[in-house]
Amino acid sequence: MSSNVTLKHIAEALGVSAMTVSRALNDRDNVDEKTKQRVREKAQSMGYTPNRVAKSLVSRKTHTLGVVIPEITHAFFPEVVRGIEEVAYKSDYQLFLTNANELFSREKEAIETLRSQRVDGLLISSSLTREDYSFYESIIEGGAKVVFFDRCIENIGASCVSVNDRESSKKITEHLIKEHGYTKIAHLSGPQKVSIGKERLFGYKDALNAHNLTINEKWILQAGFKEETGYEAMITLLERGGDNHPEAVVAVNDPTAIGAIKAIKEYGLTIPEDIAIVGFTDDIRSSLLDVPLTTVHQPAYQMGEEAAKKLISFIEEDDGTVEKIEIPTSLKIRSSCGC
Amino acid sequence: MSSNVTLKHIAEALGVSAMTVSRALNDRDNVDEKTKQRVREKAQSMGYTPNRVAKSLVSRKTHTLGVVIPEITHAFFPEVVRGIEEVAYKSDYQLFLTNANELFSREKEAIETLRSQRVDGLLISSSLTREDYSFYESIIEGGAKVVFFDRCIENIGASCVSVNDRESSKKITEHLIKEHGYTKIAHLSGPQKVSIGKERLFGYKDALNAHNLTINEKWILQAGFKEETGYEAMITLLERGGDNHPEAVVAVNDPTAIGAIKAIKEYGLTIPEDIAIVGFTDDIRSSLLDVPLTTVHQPAYQMGEEAAKKLISFIEEDDGTVEKIEIPTSLKIRSSCGC
DNA sequence: TTGTATGCGTTATCAC
DNA sequence: GTGATAACGCATACAA
Numbered sequence: 287m288s289s290n291v292t293l294k295h296i297a298e299a300l301g302v303s304a305m306t307v308s309r310a311l312n313d314r315d316n317v318d319e320k321t322k323q324r325v326r327e328k329a330q331s332m333g334y335t336p337n338r339v340a341k342s343l344v345s346r347k348t349h350t351l352g353v354v355i356p357e358i359t360h361a362f363f364p365e366v367v368r369g370i371e372e373v374a375y376k377s378d379y380q381l382f383l384t385n386a387n388e389l390f391s392r393e394k395e396a397i398e399t400l401r402s403q404r405v406d407g408l409l410i411s412s413s414l415t416r417e418d419y420s421f422y423e424s425i426i427e428g429g430a431k432v433v434f435f436d437r438c439i440e441n442i443g444a445s446c447v448s449v450n451d452r453e454s455s456k457k458i459t460e461h462l463i464k465e466h467g468y469t470k471i472a473h474l475s476g477p478q479k480v481s482i483g484k485e486r487l488f489g490y491k492d493a494l495n496a497h498n499l500t501i502n503e504k505w506i507l508q509a510g511f512k513e514e515t516g517y518e519a520m521i522t523l524l525e526r527g528g529d530n531h532p533e534a535v536v537a538v539n540d541p542t543a544i545g546a547i548k549a550i551k552e553y554g555l556t557i558p559e560d561i562a563i564v565g566f567t568d569d570i571r572s573s574l575l576d577v578p579l580t581t582v583h584q585p586a587y588q589m590g591e592e593a594a595k596k597l598i599s600f601i602e603e604d605d606g607t608v609e610k611i612e613i614p615t616s617l618k619i620r621s622s623c624g625c
Numbered sequence: 626m627s628s629n630v631t632l633k634h635i636a637e638a639l640g641v642s643a644m645t646v647s648r649a650l651n652d653r654d655n656v657d658e659k660t661k662q663r664v665r666e667k668a669q670s671m672g673y674t675p676n677r678v679a680k681s682l683v684s685r686k687t688h689t690l691g692v693v694i695p696e697i698t699h700a701f702f703p704e705v706v707r708g709i710e711e712v713a714y715k716s717d718y719q720l721f722l723t724n725a726n727e728l729f730s731r732e733k734e735a736i737e738t739l740r741s742q743r744v745d746g747l748l749i750s751s752s753l754t755r756e757d758y759s760f761y762e763s764i765i766e767g768g769a770k771v772v773f774f775d776r777c778i779e780n781i782g783a784s785c786v787s788v789n790d791r792e793s794s795k796k797i798t799e800h801l802i803k804e805h806g807y808t809k810i811a812h813l814s815g816p817q818k819v820s821i822g823k824e825r826l827f828g829y830k831d832a833l834n835a836h837n838l839t840i841n842e843k844w845i846l847q848a849g850f851k852e853e854t855g856y857e858a859m860i861t862l863l864e865r866g867g868d869n870h871p872e873a874v875v876a877v878n879d880p881t882a883i884g885a886i887k888a889i890k891e892y893g894l895t896i897p898e899d900i901a902i903v904g905f906t907d908d909i910r911s912s913l914l915d916v917p918l919t920t921v922h923q924p925a926y927q928m929g930e931e932a933a934k935k936l937i938s939f940i941e942e943d944d945g946t947v948e949k950i951e952i953p954t955s956l957k958i959r960s961s962c963g964c
Numbered sequence: 965t966t967g968t969a970t971g972c973g974t975t976a977t978c979a980c
Numbered sequence: 981g982t983g984a985t986a987a988c989g990c991a992t993a994c995a996a
Contacts, residue, residue, distance in 0.1 A: 290768070292989055303967050308991065318965060333767045338741045339681045340989035343972045348678065350742075358707055361909075364697045371697070371724050375731075380738055383722035385710050392714075399719055402677045403689075428672050429629070570700075574913045631973055642983045647975065657981060679973035682988045 291332045300328055311336070342404065351379050351597065352400035354393055356413040356437070357511070358385045360541055361570050362586050363411070366435065369590020370409060377598050379406070386413045388511065394421060407431040407597045412439055412480070431600050435593040436584075438481045440610075445600070447593040447611040451482050454582045454615045455489025455536070456496075458564050461580070461617060462534045463497050466624045468562065471499070472532035474509035474519050474542050483511075486538050486566060505532055509542050516545030524553050531555075534562040534623070540569035540581055547575065547622075558624040568618055578620035589613050630671045639667055650675070681743065690718050690936065691739030693732060695752040695776070696850070697724045699880055700909050701925050702750070705774065708929020709748060716937050718745070725752045727850065733760060746770040746936045751778055751819065770939050774932040775923075777820045779949075784939070786932040786950040790821050793921045793954045794828025794875070795835075797903050800919070800956060801873045802836050805963045807901065810838070811871035813848035813858050813881050822850075825877050825905060844871055848881050855884030863892050870894075873901040873962070879908035879920055886914065886961075897963040907957055917959035928952050 293311075297304040302321070309317045310325035311334075342348045351374055355363040367383065374381055382400055386393035393413045400408060410432055422442050426432060438446035462468045473490045476483025487506065494501050504526070509519035516537060524531055537543035543565035550561055557563055557577045565572060568583040592611050599605050619625050632650075636643040641660065648656045649664035650673075681687045690713055694702040706722065713720055721739055725732035732752045739747060749771055761781050765771060777785035801807045812829045815822030826845065833840050843865070848858035855876060863870055876882035882904035889900055896902060896916045904911060904920040911918040931950050938944050958964050 293991095294989080304989090305968080305991080306966060308989095309966090312991090316965060321965080333763065335737070335740050335767075337682075337743060337989055339678055339687065339743050340972090341991080342678045343676075343682055343974090343989080344991055346972075358703045358710070359700075361698075361700060361703075364700075364703045367722075368697055368724065380742065381722055383706075383720055385707065398674070401674050403719065404676060404678050424672065428674075571910050571913050574910050574915075576913075632975095633973080643973085644975080644984080645982060647973095648982085651975090655981060660981080676973050679988090680975080682973080682990095683975050685988075 291334045292337065296325065296328050296332060296334060299332070300324060346404075348404050348406055349379050350382060350403065350405045351594070352382045352384070352397070352403070352405035352408045354384050354386055354396050354400070354408065354410045354412075356386050356388050356393075356411055358383075360511070360539075362436075362539075362567050362584065365586035366411075366590040366593075369587040369592075370594040371590075372587075373591050373594035373598065377602075379598065388413050390418070394418075397425065401425065401430060406601050407433070409593050409597055410434050411436040413437070431597065431606070433593050433597040433600065435589055436482065438610075440481070443608055445596050445607075445609045445611065447589055447596065447613065448482075449582075449584050449589075449613050449615045451485035452489040452492065455486040455566065456492040457489075458566070458580070458582050458617060459490050459493035459536050460496070461619070462536070462562065462564065462623060463493060463499070466534070466562065468534040469499055470502075470505075470532045471534045471536060472502075472505035472507070472523060474507055474516055474523075474535060474537045474546055476511050476538040476542075477508065480511075483538060490536050509538060509546075511539055511542060513541045513545035513548075516542030517549050518545075520546035520549035521552075524549065524555075531561060534558075535564070537563060537565045540565040540567040540572050540579065543579055543581070543622075544569070544571065544575070547577075547579075557622055562624045563622050572618070573620065575622070577622045580620045580623035580625065581618050583616045583618045585613050585615075630673045631676065635664065635667050635671060635673060638671070639663060685743075687743050687745055688718050689721060689742065689744045690933070691721045691723070691736070691742070691744040691747045693723050693725055693735050693739070693747065693749045693751075695725050695727050695732075695750055697722075699850070699878075701775075701878075701906050701923065704925035705750075705929035705932075708926040708931075709933040710929075711926075712930050712933035712937065716941075718937065727752050729757070733757075736764065740764065740769060746772070746940050748932050748936055749773050750775040752776070770936065770945070772932050772936040772939065774928055775821065777949075779820070782947055784935050784946075784948045784950065786928055786935065786952065787821075788921075788923050788928075788952050788954045790824035791828040791831065794825040794905065795831040796828075797905070797919070797921050797956060798829050798832035798875050799835070800958070801875070801901065801903065801962060802832060802838070805873070805901065807873040808838055809841075809844075809871045810873045810875060811844035811846070811862060813855055813862075813874060813876045813885055814845055815850050815877040815881075816847065819850075822877060829875050848877060848885075850878055850881060852880045852884035852887075855881030856888050857884075859885035859888035863888065863894075870900060873897075873903070876902060876904045879904040879906040879911050879918065882918055882920070882961075883908070883910065883914070886916075886918075896961055901963045902961050911957070912959065914961070916961045919959045919962035919964065920957050922955045922957045924952050924954075 293304040384396035434446040565581040572579040632643040723735035773785040846858040907922040
């Protein structure tokens with residue numbers, strides 16, 4: 287598709303050289319004003335569209351950013367993407383968006399393709415496991431400019447924009463302990479190989495430790511990051527426990543919490559009387575639930591902005607300083623915790 | 626960024642020609658098996674990544690699709706994008722995603738850039754006004770392969786995947802009339818220059834006409850497509866009417882309805898007793914509201930799939946048959962209508 | 965102010 | 981089975 291009219295065509299139509307056309311269209315000052323006019327008009331009338339593919343081959347720049355997110359239907363990510371887009375737009379970058387679908391293999395593939403497309407830089411929220419450090423190491427070593435966001439890979443020479451997951455997780459868990467006196471608190475945890483999965487589990491444990499509560503490993507379940515996996519994990523927890531279920535649940539994120547809530551209801555238990563629950567993200571749905579969800583608010587849009595800014599300055603000023611940018615969170619106290 | 630090792634480098638390292646390397650890496654059959662092996666290993670060890678930019682310049686194909694959506698934070702669109710992605714992924718296409726932010730100017734710019742990037746085709750849900758038919762006409766005439774989805778531009782020689790907006794809107798309005806006997810029904814309408822804005826208004830009127838209800842133009846308000854604009858329009862409607870407010874409201878989409886609900890509550894009125902309300906979309910939030918929203922369910926994922934399939938067959942089989950693909954909707958009867 | 969040669973990385977084409 | 985050459989569309993460097 288696309289206009290197949292090239293500089294050459296315009297040049298021939300006008301009886302000048304392709305070079306003159308190129309200069310005129312790029313508004314260089316060493317071209318006669320009249321010629322510029324003629325060229326512009328002709329280009330317009332012939333429906334010329336500059337071929338960025340050719341331009342990129344010469345300049346080795348594509349003015350293009352690759353974005354890799356794990357799950358586009360998790361509302362947090364579109365919001366991050368909007369922040370990225372806003373900044374990219376202002377600096378005249380286009381976005382290649384790829385959705386890894388929480389799949390290891392797909393993320394790797396996406397990154398390979400993106401590099402092959404010669405994007406100027408990569409913004410990644412990783413679904414990869416820690417074992418795949420080496421993959422990132424090799425591409426970064428190969429000169430790829432990458433900034434991670436939300437789910438980071440650390441100590442690998444790349445900047446990262448995220449919240450303080452550990453501290454935020456500790457805070458919301460402490461809220462359950464201090465404000466409500468819960469002592470039997472379970473955790474629906476994310477995959478331990480993903481940074482936020484691990485950090486949020488740490489935070490949960492920190493809180494229990496700080497209040498001398500014993501950590502019951504049976505109450506720490508792998509629950510993925512999705513609604514369905516949260517639902518399943520909660521079912522497991524309820525079936526396993528019988529009447530001896532926890533008083534409160536800390537979910538790794540809001541979708542997981544929402545899945546768990548469904549399970550709790552199906553068991554005929556009420557929130558927060560029978561079981562209190564808190565999440566992490568502040569999904570657009572969370573304030574709308576029957577029993578609005580207490581959660582950690584993550585400023586998604588801002589996270590996107592910061593990540594894009596960092597990457598673009600990396601690209602344009604070649605400022606590769608590795609930074610860990612932390613976006614402050616806030617607790618959204620609603621009623622699912624018993625408040 | 627990206628590996629700057631090229632075919633030539635590998636060729637030199639191996640003492641063969643670049644052409645041989647190219648053939649080996651593309652697994653052509655007129656290359657010695659041993660040479661292939663050597664080349665592959667060397668490419669691997671040197672961290673070679675094929676340069677698609679150069680490849681595209683030669684082949685005039687980028688294996689890239691441009692996607693233009695009006696609003697990425699409207700959950701409907703990410704879901705459509707997932708459908709598109711799934712199909713694109715299988716056929717080995719990458720997506721350029723651009724978010725027009727409901728802005729005329731931005732959509733046009735995005736499309737220009739996408740064409741300039743030489744995407745193989747375009748999937749567009751338009752924010753543009755009908756006046757801008759000419760813009761689309763010119764790019765389609767210029768050879769651009771485009772498929773519209775959700776918000777279509779018709780009679781312009783491009784295929785379109787959408788729901789039957791008019792009929793669906795009529796159905797849900799009729800539900801209010803037939804099941805609940807409402808006669809005073811308002812419409813929070815979308816911009817009339819966007820297809821779905823116009824069609825859904827038609828459907829609303831069709832329903833009133835079919836039941837001999839008079840159409841009160843004062844009860845048809847421009848409400849945009851967003852939560853904020855829905856909120857404002859509803860405020861206007863309530864202030865204008867005083868006690869004489871409508872019994873029911875048909876909103877052009879769910880975000881608008883959600884904004885309107887906020888306004889209704891602020892006025893101290895209850896749903897559905899004082900005012901019933903219905904939407905269109907089936908946003909992920911709609912079933913979770915205090916009073917779950919009755920709405921038209923649009924199969925977003927499927928819409929994305931269909932649109933992508935159509936576009937890819939257009940590109941690959943050069944099958945430019947103009948089709949209007951209609952995805953069936955269903956009514957989601959919840960309690961905001963009084964049920 | 966304008967034009968010519970050259971190269972970006974890859975592949976098609978023709979030669980050996 | 982392998983290599984040399986030209987071409988894709990554009991812009992840099994140099995010449996006129």
